[in-house]
Amino acid sequence: MCEGVDRPGTLHAITTVILAHSGNITGIEIPERGERARVHVEIDLPSGADIDRLVADLRALDVLAQVEIVPTMAEVYGKRIIVVGGGAQVGQVALGAISEADRHNIRGEKISIDTIPIVGEQTLAAAVRAVARLPRAVALVLAGALMGGEITAAVEEVRRHGILVVSLNMAGSAPKAADLIVSDPVQAGVMAVMAVARTASFDIARQRGRTY
Numbered sequence: 001m002c003e004g005v006d007r008p009g010t011l012h013a014i015t016t017v018i019l020a021h022s023g024n025i026t027g028i029e030i031p032e033r034g035e036r037a038r039v040h041v042e043i044d045l046p047s048g049a050d051i052d053r054l055v056a057d058l059r060a061l062d063v064l065a066q067v068e069i070v071p072t073m074a075e076v077y078g079k080r081i082i083v084v085g086g087g088a089q090v091g092q093v094a095l096g097a098i099s100e101a102d103r104h105n106i107r108g109e110k111i112s113i114d115t116i117p118i119v120g121e122q123t124l125a126a127a128v129r130a131v132a133r134l135p136r137a138v139a140l141v142l143a144g145a146l147m148g149g150e151i152t153a154a155v156e157e158v159r160r161h162g163i164l165v166v167s168l169n170m171a172g173s174a175p176k177a178a179d180l181i182v183s184d185p186v187q188a189g190v191m192a193v194m195a196v197a198r199t200a201s202f203d204i205a206r207q208r209g210r211t212y
Contacts, residue, residue: 139163
């Protein structure tokens with residue numbers, strides 16, 4: 001985590017130092033901006049890299065006031081499951097997903113659940129497409145009573161990016177584009193977690209295309 005002045009060139013200075021140490025940036029976020037900025041940069045370093053030297057070189061930059069090594073977001077929050085759709089259904093899916101994630105997380109897994117209750121075809125389609133751009137997102141649950149049209153096209157797109165899609169058994173064409181259709185919203189949340197948890201005995205490849 002780097003903290004320093006918020007001005008043009010700060011990010012360039014940080015990445016230049018990382019490049020000089022042959023670091024490969026795997027993730028970057030700017031969680032705070034204003035008079036000062038905080039930049040969270042995740043990097044892979046080659047075997048034998050001098051981490052202390054890298055930190056010292058970053059601290060030597062005049063644009064940075066503080067540099068700290070922190071765990072990656074994957075280490076802290078793990079895989080992300082995104083639940084979108086109508087408020088009541090989203091709440092029930094989240095109930096199942098959070099309960100199941102808790103069961104796996106206490107055994108060493110790291111799975112977090114994000115929700116956003118929204119309606120409207122274009123709004124939902126944009127939310128679905130955005131999942132492919134979210135760091136650590138591995139699965140999407142569609143929770144609603146009717147989804148189709150542009151939402152269906154968006155589901156097909158994110159699946160091509162490797163995102164698992166679970167849909168409630170609802171009206172419209174979107175469910176048929178999903179990997180799995182589940183009628184009960186609580187169970188949909190449970191199965192979404194089971195499908196991505198390494199601590200679960202659940203093979204999504206054998207379930208893909210089924211309706212429960």
